[in-house]
Amino acid sequence: MTSRATDATRRALSAAAEHLPMGDTQDFLDADRGLIARREDRQIRAADGRVVWDLDAYSFLDGPVPDTANPSLWRQGQLVSKDGLFEVVPGIYQVRGFDLSTMSLIETDTGVIVIDPLISKETAAAAFALYQEHRGPRAVVAMIYTHSHIDHFGGVKGVISQDDADSGRVPVIAPEGFMEHAIVENIFAGTAMTRRAGYMYGAAVEKGPAGQIGAGLGQTTSTGEATLIVPTIDITTTGQELTIDGVRIVFQVTPGTEAPAEMNFYFPDFHALCAAENASHTLHNILTLRGAVVRDSHAWAHYLTETIDLWGDDLDVVFASHHWPTWDRPRAVEYLAMQRDMYLYLHDQTLRLINQGYVGAEIAEILQMPPALEAAWHTHGYYGSVSHNVKAVYQRYLGWYEGNPARLWPHPPVEAATRYVAAMGGLDAAVTVAQRAYDDGDYRWAGQVLDHILFADATHAAARALQADTFEQLGFGAENGTWRSSFLAGAQELRHGQFGTPVSASADLLRALTVAQVFDSIAIRIDGPRAWDQHIVISWVITDDDVTFVTELRNGALNHRTVDAPLPGTTTFTLSRPTLIGLITATVDLAAAIDQGTVTVAGNPGDLGLLVSLLAPVDPDFAIVTP
Ligand SMILES: [Zn+2]
Numbered sequence: 001m002t003s004r005a006t007d008a009t010r011r012a013l014s015a016a017a018e019h020l021p022m023g024d025t026q027d028f029l030d031a032d033r034g035l036i037a038r039r040e041d042r043q044i045r046a047a048d049g050r051v052v053w054d055l056d057a058y059s060f061l062d063g064p065v066p067d068t069a070n071p072s073l074w075r076q077g078q079l080v081s082k083d084g085l086f087e088v089v090p091g092i093y094q095v096r097g098f099d100l101s102t103m104s105l106i107e108t109d110t111g112v113i114v115i116d117p118l119i120s121k122e123t124a125a126a127a128f129a130l131y132q133e134h135r136g137p138r139a140v141v142a143m144i145y146t147h148s149h150i151d152h153f154g155g156v157k158g159v160i161s162q163d164d165a166d167s168g169r170v171p172v173i174a175p176e177g178f179m180e181h182a183i184v185e186n187i188f189a190g191t192a193m194t195r196r197a198g199y200m201y202g203a204a205v206e207k208g209p210a211g212q213i214g215a216g217l218g219q220t221t222s223t224g225e226a227t228l229i230v231p232t233i234d235i236t237t238t239g240q241e242l243t244i245d246g247v248r249i250v251f252q253v254t255p256g257t258e259a260p261a262e263m264n265f266y267f268p269d270f271h272a273l274c275a276a277e278n279a280s281h282t283l284h285n286i287l288t289l290r291g292a293v294v295r296d297s298h299a300w301a302h303y304l305t306e307t308i309d310l311w312g313d314d315l316d317v318v319f320a321s322h323h324w325p326t327w328d329r330p331r332a333v334e335y336l337a338m339q340r341d342m343y344l345y346l347h348d349q350t351l352r353l354i355n356q357g358y359v360g361a362e363i364a365e366i367l368q369m370p371p372a373l374e375a376a377w378h379t380h381g382y383y384g385s386v387s388h389n390v391k392a393v394y395q396r397y398l399g400w401y402e403g404n405p406a407r408l409w410p411h412p413p414v415e416a417a418t419r420y421v422a423a424m425g426g427l428d429a430a431v432t433v434a435q436r437a438y439d440d441g442d443y444r445w446a447g448q449v450l451d452h453i454l455f456a457d458a459t460h461a462a463a464r465a466l467q468a469d470t471f472e473q474l475g476f477g478a479e480n481g482t483w484r485s486s487f488l489a490g491a492q493e494l495r496h497g498q499f500g501t502p503v504s505a506s507a508d509l510l511r512a513l514t515v516a517q518v519f520d521s522i523a524i525r526i527d528g529p530r531a532w533d534q535h536i537v538i539s540w541v542i543t544d545d546d547v548t549f550v551t552e553l554r555n556g557a558l559n560h561r562t563v564d565a566p567l568p569g570t571t572t573f574t575l576s577r578p579t580l581i582g583l584i585t586a587t588v589d590l591a592a593a594i595d596q597g598t599v600t601v602a603g604n605p606g607d608l609g610l611l612v613s614l615l616a617p618v619d620p621d622f623a624i625v626t627p
Contacts, residue, residue: 003210005067008441009473016479017071021375027281031079031324034087037134044098044126044222052122052224053099055083057207058214066209070479076282076382077214077481080323085130088325089317092272093135095127100218101151101321103127104274106267108245111141115274116321117155120224124155140164141245145174145231146276146321147262148181151218154226154506165229173242174231175253177261182228183512185260187521189291191618195501197221197290199624202485204499205492210472212488216282216382216481217322228508235263238306252310254278254303256296258285264307271316273332278304279339281323281377285384286346287392289482294396297389301344308336335378342379345370346386350393359402360391385480414627417455427453431462438470443477446470451625458626467625468494490625501620510585511578515542516560518580519551523558527616532556536611539566541574553611571603583608 058081083097099118164170202212319325424430437446450467475487582588593599
């Protein structure tokens, strides 16, 4: 185990540092501007005493840049880890540094509008308490979610209650499509995304100069309770206006940008724009490393052009749900325009090169951002990267296949690895190849060779150790926070075993499933081969939704549809949607529910038992850097 930078890494980092615009220190002025107060108690805890956020976790970043970190990412971490309550302009405030995301607060005639209540109810409650401590006990008059990602709604119950929303006291405002996307993104591939997020954010990697130093977008994710209150007002069109307790808001819907359901909005009385997550102090992700449906960089750029057209002439400040604001009209507009140029250039130039026959991995090496963008800090790839974003553009338009039939039907990883290692002369000879690459500072090649060795023999001790060292050097060199964390997470698992993934299905998110989503989530757990000889048809009368579904399992696929009445001759379950969710999440026992009368059955209750017996377990801790 090294945990030190090699000479090659040090040389690479010094060379990279020469191209950084270190003379431009405006971001530090902006990130400190308007500081009102910091929280005295530096740890935020759950009810059981567990620390879910530590405001001092990154205080080591105050020190000089070590040779184990890219100076650009180190600088970003210094900025992002600044915490406190800040005045954006009189009447608009932000609590920053309390989670991956930022909470914004707009004061109204009698109360306050809260925008994006962080990930966890504990961090959100602490952020709101800091605000109230210094701005008075103003009541929340509206809640706004800018988009469908959990770091923008998960802490809502730390600020308002379900009853506040149900009673109509606090409208909850979100872009159209919010619920569908907030849920779907977490269900279909949720298990794999959670495991991969453990790499991307490096939650289990120790924080420190040779460890996790931030995710670029925010430092890391909090680990409290994620909650959800379903929105009560949908924003459906650009130009839609609301006046909340005397404060006017004009909305711009931006679907298919950073999130499938997202919106920017403008406060005419403050000349202030909330840019959601469409403009931030990083090149964002066209495809996040945890995995997602690939985003549309073309639409993203288009909507930023529209934003400038709508409000650029009357803009004193632009703030967002990550990072610090940008003030003054020329700077704010140029910031939005540069962000736009960045996504558009990536999109257009990738397609130009695609049409010259280049594939993603090649374009990632060729494509250079314009010097003017390189010279601005906020266009650097701290969260997204040029490298993985151009591959995402390729993926959006052309998919996984590069068109070369030599790559149409390759052996899968283990089978290919066994053959590569044999061709290199066996395991030990292959390790020698990798060691030579490592010694030469060619960590990318060392990593590729070692990947083959570990997929041929995951127990090879020398290969495991060398791959961990290799990942570490790659991590130390990375400007991107999610790359660094991914490499260091891989190194940690090779050295110390898998760190495990907390199972964190939020009860509120589960409760929000629609009936169709419940059946979809059952369907993707059917063990196909075990199920393909079964034929099970069940009718479901959902009492609270006043709808009847039929599910049919045939050929290993569970389809569902709505019907006017239960199908004659099928077993029929009559129950509420929450009870149905309870049954599939095993929080409700079927026999007990039948006894209590919360589920009634006509026909054979064993049909459900048979269906459940065909569900395959998920593996939340699958291996990543080994087979
Ligand atoms: Zn976010």
